[in-house]
Amino acid sequence: MKISLPQISTRKFSIPPPAVLAATYAILIITGTCLLKLPDVSQPLTWSDALFTATSAVTVTGLSVVDVGSHFTLFGQIVVLVLIQLGGLGLMTFAALVLSVLGLPIDIPHRTYLREDLNQTSVGDLLQLVKIILRVVLLCELIGAILLCFVFIPDAGWAEGIWLALFHAVSAFNNAGFSLFPDSLTRYATNPIINLTIPGLLLLGGVGFSVLSDLYYVRRWQKFSLHSKLMLTGSAALIIWSVFSFAALEWNNPATLGHIPGIFDKLQVSWFQGTTTRTAGFNTTNIAGMHDSTTLIFILLMLIGGGSTSTAGGIKVTTFIVLLLATLAFFKRRQQLHAFGRSIGLEEVLKVLALTMISMLVVAMSLFLLTIAHDGDFLDMLFEVASAFGTVGLSRGITPELNDLGRAVIIFTMFVGRVGPLTLGFFLATRVPPRIRYPSSHVYLG
Amino acid sequence: MKISLPQISTRKFSIPPPAVLAATYAILIITGTCLLKLPDVSQPLTWSDALFTATSAVTVTGLSVVDVGSHFTLFGQIVVLVLIQLGGLGLMTFAALVLSVLGLPIDIPHRTYLREDLNQTSVGDLLQLVKIILRVVLLCELIGAILLCFVFIPDAGWAEGIWLALFHAVSAFNNAGFSLFPDSLTRYATNPIINLTIPGLLLLGGVGFSVLSDLYYVRRWQKFSLHSKLMLTGSAALIIWSVFSFAALEWNNPATLGHIPGIFDKLQVSWFQGTTTRTAGFNTTNIAGMHDSTTLIFILLMLIGGGSTSTAGGIKVTTFIVLLLATLAFFKRRQQLHAFGRSIGLEEVLKVLALTMISMLVVAMSLFLLTIAHDGDFLDMLFEVASAFGTVGLSRGITPELNDLGRAVIIFTMFVGRVGPLTLGFFLATRVPPRIRYPSSHVYLG
Numbered sequence A, B: 001m002k003i004s005l006p007q008i009s010t011r012k013f014s015i016p017p018p019a020v021l022a023a024t025y026a027i028l029i030i031t032g033t034c035l036l037k038l039p040d041v042s043q044p045l046t047w048s049d050a051l052f053t054a055t056s057a058v059t060v061t062g063l064s065v066v067d068v069g070s071h072f073t074l075f076g077q078i079v080v081l082v083l084i085q086l087g088g089l090g091l092m093t094f095a096a097l098v099l100s101v102l103g104l105p106i107d108i109p110h111r112t113y114l115r116e117d118l119n120q121t122s123v124g125d126l127l128q129l130v131k132i133i134l135r136v137v138l139l140c141e142l143i144g145a146i147l148l149c150f151v152f153i154p155d156a157g158w159a160e161g162i163w164l165a166l167f168h169a170v171s172a173f174n175n176a177g178f179s180l181f182p183d184s185l186t187r188y189a190t191n192p193i194i195n196l197t198i199p200g201l202l203l204l205g206g207v208g209f210s211v212l213s214d215l216y217y218v219r220r221w222q223k224f225s226l227h228s229k230l231m232l233t234g235s236a237a238l239i240i241w242s243v244f245s246f247a248a249l250e251w252n253n254p255a256t257l258g259h260i261p262g263i264f265d266k267l268q269v270s271w272f273q274g275t276t277t278r279t280a281g282f283n284t285t286n287i288a289g290m291h292d293s294t295t296l297i298f299i300l301l302m303l304i305g306g307g308s309t310s311t312a313g314g315i316k317v318t319t320f321i322v323l324l325l326a327t328l329a330f331f332k333r334r335q336q337l338h339a340f341g342r343s344i345g346l347e348e349v350l351k352v353l354a355l356t357m358i359s360m361l362v363v364a365m366s367l368f369l370l371t372i373a374h375d376g377d378f379l380d381m382l383f384e385v386a387s388a389f390g391t392v393g394l395s396r397g398i399t400p401e402l403n404d405l406g407r408a409v410i411i412f413t414m415f416v417g418r419v420g421p422l423t424l425g426f427f428l429a430t431r432v433p434p435r436i437r438y439p440s441s442h443v444y445l446g
């Protein structure tokens, strides 16, 4: 992340910022791969294993070809955690920068340093922004780790317990989904502290820096930006919907909720999966055992993802809301969308649709390549690709079975899923007006 | 179809045209269902069988829960064929009408009867339009039937042979995909007459009335409408792409092309599947035996479909081209799309994106319901839903296995796939300008 700072702060862009982001991630991934190949980092690890793990960590996805908890030494686990932290931090910082290009208000004191034009942003301003983001991130992770200590220290003793707490807090806040347990957090499926702390961290990390700054500095709903309002109501609605549909569809499925005796515990698991599926990658239930219908909903949730300027992936909650509003406006035969007394222009809708279509294209292409590379169940492959694109990290179990081509596809999808939407967002924010105008014509649809 | 005429020609719309179309189709389906339940029409047939067959025929889909050739008497087969013909004709007529609302030029002599406003269309004008369409349809079907006689009469004798030729010609021109053979046209996989006549009829029926009228009356490429140019180049590109990818992916698959000895015959089968998959529903290869990768391409092709004002389904070729152009323009950072020296406006792109998104939504919803109703392979279900939505009629074999809920989902999907895109097209053509303007705001994406 630090590598990108001098580039971005130059007066004129010699390199476009998305290229800087992509290059930063690529360098982080390559460095991480080499670090993981050091001696005493893990049990035997191929270059392909190391590259996959590093990509998954830097893109905060969480898909894994090896069991991180048992395969890596403490040093190896630290490398993974540092990669996660750098990946997550870099993303939040870069997104906040792109955001300032878009002119979206980020309400923090001394906001002068977030100008509408990146060219005017000085190195000092950038450092200040990074400082604020760092402070928020470390505070959240510390509180999360302390809470998790109450679970892990009694189970694993002081040293091991503190490390488990720290690892899972960082992994959760960065929406990375890496766990040191081979079955993710399934063994804590009915533990109330886990069910509050982990989703809490995920939501804080996944709602986005701009919303956090509204919540912290503005505080009054009336004065929140449209983005924050949409993001908060949208996330709440998605959580309610996903918790409810998971519970409804899986209540009697013996592979998931069926074997859990109490109603409260079933609801706890539903709550956890409902809140975490969009981007987290943690699970407290058997993902491969879910019905096809639930799996389909999970795929949709993973593609939607979290909030902008957050550590979450996907097309983003606001994009999804604008899609829904556009569909609604369409059926009401309106050309404008309204939300919270503000309109969203046609131009904005077009951006949302373009982003969505290109994302679908990437998912379809990756899926096609994976069907060629891997001979397995189609739904499992679709799930894996959606998980990689949304940088979610859930899997129906095929990750370790992938051959090198299959791994390459997933690595590519994770990378594009991480860098792609931000790049598109930047492209969309800085469009060049057309030079030549042709006579207009139209084409029949439907 | 005739039922709709008086409604459409009234001065003011008491009923919106899409509702008339939907009602017409519903009445045709109900009538067809009752006719198929008459005695001496078939071997025992449940109401659910009859409804499914009638819907599949009227929507010119071709999915079938029974084997039409062996299950129905001659009278039953005639009922199916009449339903196909009425469904196909009604569609072309209605689409041509909607088209005139959109102001797209249909170049035929005395074109005064196609005004920009449906309100000005008189009953006389409509009848003239229907007459022209009827003439084109019957001529094509007659020529097709005569050509097919050269295959079927030697195989099945005069009476049976002529009926087979007629049935398949009508089914092909209307892109219905119903066949009197249980294995569709697989037994004629390497017959050159079949491989020329059937795709020929399908393409003529599937390219759309507006393009046909350009081809017949205008003749000079330079003077073709933008729609016709896009449609012809787009279809050609899609055919080349699909023939090539089918051949490349399936060449050595023993279940499909692998067991066919000669290169020419392999290419014949590839040509047939490449040209017919987008909307036809005929097959000369084992659809269930295809690789997952080919299946995925077929699903895409089925969702794309054929041309507007044709008997084909799907989101339509022009919609797909505009999607591609929009993506391209996006990466070139242009706000306008250009094709053949004409521009396609932002407004038009928005319509295309809206149509595509809503179509994806319908497919996803139907698939979700089918996963609840039916316990089978996920890819087979996705294929079935795409086939129903694109009114294609190909299946990986699960159609007869569906329970009543599953059948209901597919019936609904076929109906929406048939009526939906036209309805959306009409809505998009007649948008109401917004009355209240809110202060504008924007939302961050990516």
Ligand SMILES: [K+]
Residues within 6 Å of the ligand: A060, A061, A062, A175, A176, A177, A279, A280, A281, A391, A392, A393
């Ligand atoms: K993740």
Ligand SMILES: [K+]
Residues within 6 Å of the ligand: B060, B061, B062, B175, B176, B177, B279, B280, B281, B391, B392, B393
């Ligand atoms: K069809």
